[in-house]
Amino acid sequence: MPSPTREYIPTLAPSLMTELHAPPSPRTHRQLRKLQSAHNLGAAARGSIGQPPGLISQQRLRELQARDVSPTRRAVSNRSPQRNRANSDASSPVNLVPTTAAALARHRSAMSKTSAAADVMSLERLIRDGPPDSDLQAALESARLKVLDQGIKSDSDGMSSIRIYVWLIFLNAPILDxxxxxxxxxxxxxxxxxxxxxxxxxxxxxxxxxxxxxxxxxxxxxxxxxxxxxxxxxxxxxxxxxxxxxxxxxxxxxxxxxxxxxxxxxxxxxxxxxxxxxxxxxxxxxxxxxxxxxxxxxxxxxxxxxxxxxxxxxxxxxxxxLTKEVPGYIRGAMTGVHRGLALVDKVLAIVDPKLSLHLMAKGLSAEIYAFPSVLTLCACTPPLPEVLRLWDFLFAYGPHLNIFCIVAQLIMMRGELLRSPSPNKLLRSFPALQADQIKRTALAMVKMVPDDVYSETVRHAL
Structure with a gap:
């Protein structure tokens, strides 16, 4: 089914959001402009999308194009435009605050209306019995929130009796004989x-x-x-x-x-x-x-x-x-992957210019360290049960959010990367996935990037 547009991607309550950094100084913007040439490496590829997107992606793009940019920004975030960028002088690592039931309830109430009947049902029952009152859209929204808030129940090996069916629903997969x-x-x-x-x-x-x-x-x-x-x-x-x-x-x-x-x-x-x-x-x-x-x-x-x-x-x-969500990843010279890599650099420069400058100064663009993570939606980084939990989130709200998840992993390594004289050694293999922390950090960054960058992220794999 169609993935939700940006205004319907949940944002954690202010007390829970990942507080990346304070507003930037004018000097920060000059430094960002110096990075423009590096971040434009994928510009030619980004304009060469020739084939039409799949049904899910078409719906997502129509909804993005139809919305009024300014009211949407106000609806999803209380921050002023000056808070779209980070302070390059900040030196403390990201502070990830654990979620609470009360805060999740607050952000749930701020979302679009869901079906009351679907809200009281467990995810397992919702998948088994289908949408109550035949309200498919409300049931889908409720299912997404359940995946985000509670996750999909699974054992220590990541095995679940309903996960594949949740994925099939979110991917709008047809029935196959x-x-x-x-x-x-x-x-x-x-x-x-x-x-x-x-x-x-x-x-x-x-x-x-x-x-x-x-x-x-x-x-x-x-x-x-x-x-x-x-x-x-x-x-x-x-x-x-x-x-x-x-x-x-x-x-x-x-x-x-x-x-x-x-x-x-x-x-x-x-x-x-x-x-x-x-x-x-x-x-x-x-x-x-x-x-x-x-x-x-x-x-x-x-x-x-x-x-x-x-x-x-x-x-x-x-x-x-492959065919509806990320066809650009397997088409031709994998132009979708290279567009995604350019976006990793661009998003990192927006949310953490200091870390971006540090990596660029070492010659470390995303093309060098993030290619496997973009192509495989982070499946190349163990452990597998955490990959499954991260994919629950990506399929619920859109695989394009993998770009933010990759940047989130860099943010979580921020202190080590800034202290290391050779950060390339740390980036040869990312640390073990921590799906919950990655999701929280990614959700915070979604609200920090400008609308055109987010729209570009949605389109990059098509």
Missing amino acids: TDVYLGLIHRGASPAYSKIRNDTFRTLTTDPLFRRRVSEASLIRLLNAVAWRLHDAKEQRRPPSSRQSLPASDGTGSRPTTAHSSTSSPAAKNRARALTLTTEGESEAGAPEPGTYVQGMNVLAAPFLYAARSEVEAFIAFHQL
């Missing part, structure tokens, strides 16, 4: 198969929870099926004369039987080997098709397989994320 997924599997090796095989064995190798629950064969099947779907969509956009002669798909996604598919033929043996997806080798279909698979998709797919109760659920959720 299992036979369609099986049909994609039975087509054998996709054009990206050899590239997939080069990545899957390295997926979250240091995470025992993932390795215990998800097999490499399962990950290969999922990525191969997604690669077929993306390939087919790309081929449909090509002129008929330029389409590749690859195995065709029938209504269920499986290939028709031909005279060359006897069980004794070499091609049949290769297809059987691809079906098991457990042996080495490359696809006979040729080199991976550009735009159907990029390195890093294996890590982005991993949490879906871990949280889902079946491969089909993981497949449709993952495919929906």
Whole structure:
């Protein structure tokens, strides 16, 4: 379902907000202007979005364009425009104040009206029984608030019986017949198969929870099926004369039987080997098709397989994320990722100019240290249960908020980074995720950036 626009993203009560820094001095603005060239590195890419956004993103953009900027800013924050930027002279680390039930109740009352019937229901019952009074929008708003306030109940390993269904709802994923997924599997090796095989064995190798629950064969099947779907969509956009002669798909996604598919033929043996997806080798279909698979998709797919109760659920959720929410991450030269990296630099310069200047002085732009975090929505940083909790928030309020979550991690490392003569060593691998603190810091920063920067963040992955 459509993600909420900026004015409906909750802001913590003033006593709970992350107090980043005081208003800046005039000297701070001069320093910010010096950073402009570095932050404009992604400007050309930002203006080159050529393909239309998905339904969810279209709705989000329409709502952003329709709103009156000034009243919206006043509605979401009591701060004056001068408080949009931070004080570069501040030296104390960010003070993260834990939330309280009373403050959460205050910010809930400031939100758009939710269904009273949905508010008294648990998230589990709301997912099971559906929206009371058939009020879908109010039930969605209530579900988002429940995810933000209470989280999704899970065990110490991050396992939950309802998480995948919450994700499917927030991602507006369609119902998929299992036979369609099986049909994609039975087509054998996709054009990206050899590239997939080069990545899957390295997926979250240091995470025992993932390795215990998800097999490499399962990950290969999922990525191969997604690669077929993306390939087919790309081929449909090509002129008929330029389409590749690859195995065709029938209504269920499986290939028709031909005279060359006897069980004794070499091609049949290769297809059987691809079906098991457990042996080495490359696809006979040729080199991976550009735009159907990029390195890093294996890590982005991993949490879906871990949280889902079946491969089909993981497949449709993952495919929906790629094609409707972050298509720019896998298109061409991954221009969406590079736009996201430029935004990490820009947002950091707005909320903490001193830290931004320190990193830039060391030659540390986001392109150097944040590429995996942008591409994988922070799934590259353990532990996995914290990744799942962070994704609950991102899917509820929009994956574009991952940009703020990455900056939030930098803010949480602020003291160490400023004290370190070589901050690149600290940024080689981010500290363990702390989803709750990251969310609180990110929500505070959302209200600090100008409207045009936030709008750019919404669009960057499309």
